[in-house]
Amino acid sequence: MDIEESITHLLGEGEAKDAAASKGPFKQARIRVFPMFGQPYEVDVPAGDGGHGGADPVMLAQIFLPDPPPDPFGRAASHIDGAASVLVGIAANEAMRTGRLVQIDELFRLPL
Numbered sequence: 001m002d003i004e005e006s007i008t009h010l011l012g013e014g015e016a017k018d019a020a021a022s023k024g025p026f027k028q029a030r031i032r033v034f035p036m037f038g039q040p041y042e043v044d045v046p047a048g049d050g051g052h053g054g055a056d057p058v059m060l061a062q063i064f065l066p067d068p069p070p071d072p073f074g075r076a077a078s079h080i081d082g083a084a085s086v087l088v089g090i091a092a093n094e095a096m097r098t099g100r101l102v103q104i105d106e107l108f109r110l111p112l
Contacts, residue, residue, distance in 0.1 A: 003053070004028040029053060084110055 004027045029045040048054015062068045062076045077085075087110070091102040104110070 002028070002030045002032075080110055083108075 029047070031043040031045055032040055033043060034040045045053075048057070050057040058075070062071060084104070087104050087107055090107055091104055094107070095102045
């Protein structure tokens with residue numbers, strides 16, 4: 001998958017060039033499938049309205065609406081997903097500090 005975002009919204013010093021520049025669809029999105037015993041082919045990537053190819057409005061609705069719409073694809077992260085994300089960073093820092101492989105379960109066993 002190759003995604004090129006429209007990130008023309010900042011100038012060199014961090015000031016906003018155009019507030020709406022990063023809120024549109026991807027500049028380019030492409031999925032190319034390479035089957036083991038077949039010919040490569042491209043798959044259409046649907047574009048949604050809003051930033052990050054339409055993901056921002058969906059995410060913001062899930063976070064901030066008092067009664068968010070259903071999430072049929074199970075995209076919303078749970079508190080366990082958040083903890084797992086934090087533990088990945090902790091494990092990476094520990095690995096860099098000690099020079100050894102750090103297993104997440106060594107730090108804290110998360111429920112499945």
